[in-house]
Amino acid sequence: MLKWLEKNLPKIVMAPAVGLIGWFVYGFVLWTLYISFTNSKILPKYELWGVGQYIKLWGSRKWLIAVDNLLIFTALFLIFCVVIGIILAIFLDQKIRAEGVLRTIYLYPMALSFIVTGTAWKWILNPTLGIQKMFIDWGFENFTFDWLVNREMAIYTIVIAGVWQSAGFVMALFLAGLRSVEDEIVKAAKIDGANLFTVYWKILLPMMRPVFFTSFVILVHISIKSYDLIVALTQGGPGISTTMPALYMTQTAFHKSQVGLSAASAMMMFMAVAAVIIPYLYSELRRENAR
């Protein structure tokens, strides 16, 4: 008995972690999957109802708006974060005097919660006392900046705040990537007569392919899950113009008590994330095995 215990000690120690994750992650996802095939309202029902919830979901105007918003947000969020992140990383890589200070400034938003971020930007973007008033007081009397309360534009305020929060992070990833490149490569390129632009464009950025990939995965992941920022900034409004899937899911579940429908929307999100993550994990694992 004691011998058996000793031999299996590592597995026994592993058991709580595996058990907890097995139950709370995999078990729960399966439960949600099951419920998405039932006609559950306030309380879960366990008779299968087929794919009715999914049909309902994709027939819902609010969900379609949410998906639309997600696509717009993800595209802009990705582009701006990556472009700003790369520019900052490359510029910071030029033996800048106050690099430490600048890096700290670019990255501090990552330490703040989306609620704090949202609260701050909500105040800055509010049309009566925020940026709009600042410009009017400066003499631009016809300046209007009412995106926050404008149905068409409100989604872009979420992009502004989101990019503000995450661009520094992309900068950190790229800076780490650039710093890991051997000095001699840059020296060789200088001797070959490449100017700074060519060194980055032709040599270093092509070497950053894994970093691009990682940033892409992480940013898409963040944007699919984005919830807090919208709650704090617009609550999905004006109207439902800035609804996103995560918000749709919680509202349907906890305010409208449509448990089956919200489970279906959760599964759609799950599948979207899986579509990005599984190839990523696969390639990461392959890279590690090759090492």
Next chain:
Amino acid sequence: MKTLKIEELSKNFGATEVLRKINLEIDEGNFLVLLGPSGCGKSTLLNIIAGLETINEGNVYIDDYNVSKVEPKDRNIAMVFQSYALYPSMNVRENMIFGLKQAKVSKEKIEEQLGKVSKFLQVDALLERKPSQLSGGQRQRVAIGRALVREPRIFLFDEPLSNLDAKLRVEMRREIKKLHQQLKTTVVYVTHDQTEAMSLGTNIAIMNHGVIQQNDTPENIYNKPSNTFVADFIGSPSMNLIKGNLKQSSDKISFVVNGSNLEIPINGYDFKEKSNLNNKEVFFGIRPEHIFFKKSNDTDFEITLRADLSEYIGHEQIMTFNYENQEVLAKFPSTIKIELSKDTKLYFDLTQLSLFDAKTEERI
């Protein structure tokens, strides 16, 4: 006209002085090796020649033109790096022609150069491969090829062989030597490996603590080291440095080790300065390979020492003897049997002798 001239060059990183008043000259077609332990400043010096590091004081001339502030690409040089520094995202062809493309050389000329060099280095079958698909030796060839296509005035090599395994290193060493014999381009080559330095260089500059200790032909470096650092650095095992005093009388001069009466006559030694030699404290320098187990020359000096240790290394053995509590190493063929802990007759070849001032550590 000197192909490369370095004049009173100093360099510091912050408060640390990396190079101090370096003076160097290379004639057309020569192969200069910068040799020294890690941290001696040899790589920094090479980077300065390439224009990759700035200068604090002094100047660098290429073909008598001061290039101290000229960009690397305009210096007409090419460099081969320790890590090869091939661009990972480009294939071999793109790697090799990258420099020519930057210099806006015509397409025909690029193709011609590429064809010539890749055939010469036998990498013409690898042109479409990525660096990650090449072996160490192949990468090394491509790196050299990338330097060759530019037809530079000076080749700079920064420890190009130290990432290769022992066998390949010897092979590549020979190839670099052949390359230099065929092309006759001026080379500056940095290494910490004395065998590489000896076999490749027409000149060797030995560096330590940012100062050139000796700049000479390999033969002189080996036979007439200018100070104890060079004596110790070159040769394996390194030169025996036996501490003692000089004794000078009217027509005779000899060396006496501390605590012994035995006088070793050194009348034949070619002193730089003949005065004030009496009672001078010196190091008596003799290489292990210049100590024999039987007399072969009349000038050989017979001495009896106790054998303490024998290290067998295949074709030869290294014996350690005790000379008044100083260790003396000798290299013998491994066929010789010498009993340990017994007195043994040895013969010092005094024509190969070096003497150093014990205080200044300079050759006298």
Next chain:
Amino acid sequence: MQGSLQSSSYKQLEQKSKYTNIFLRWFLYFVLILFASYFIFPLYVMIVTSLKTMEEIRQGTLLTWPSGLNFDSWAVAWGGRGYGAGDTYLKPYFWNSIKMVVPAVFFSTFIGAMAGYVLTKWRFKGDKWVFLFLLFGCFIPYQAILLPMARTLGVLGISNSVIGLVLVHTVYGIPFTTLFFRNFYVSIPSELVKAARIDGAGFFKIFFKILLPISKPIIVVTVIWQFTQIWNDFLFGSTFSFGEAAPIQVALNNMVLSSTSVKEYNVDMASAIIAGIPTLIVYVLAGKYFIRGLTSGAVKG
């Protein structure tokens, strides 16, 4: 390319490179500082606004300097106005968050450390799959587990309580902490463990006496990561606890959204700063570890 250039052309080259360099440097700093101001702007506005009175806010602009160091709105944000109903302030929720963060960080870090230790130093058949099994937990969108979690907490009788949140954060922290420790222990030579085994040390002794003492850097990274994530969480907090037991981010959001009286932006900003200060302090003091956590396990949204 053979042959030598003329000295005059060398001079020109020198000049040219000098001017382009100077121009480039100025441009570089200009862009860097421009972005720095974009990033610092909201923080500046938050601080300045929190020190103003509402009167000043209405008269000035976002950038106007406050008339003096007026901490009234901070006091209101922290301790309320002192009248009964409808007076929301952060103090009790701040303590809720502390009570939630400390045990959750401790448990998740400890479990992750043990798991990382086993996965690297006591390898068993299929351990790679077990790691992958845990790793996937880093990425799931939590919406997919919200419904069953709410029910489970209800069944356990700990819904709407700090203990419930401790459980939730511990569980969903495990994938990250395991990832951190596993990646750290992989780089530690197995010879260390072998030597200890030959010396007669057992499973726990090796962990506590040999690995844990050299794990300080990764413990710091993990603790900072978990602290930041749990402190900043809103989704779990707002879903599983709403009243008295709410953590600070939920309370902040409620305060800002409450439309009972006139909007007091200065109090809102003071509240936001109070909610953000703990993580900001950690970031400023241990930025290096914070960034290491971000770049090695940066997956959570």
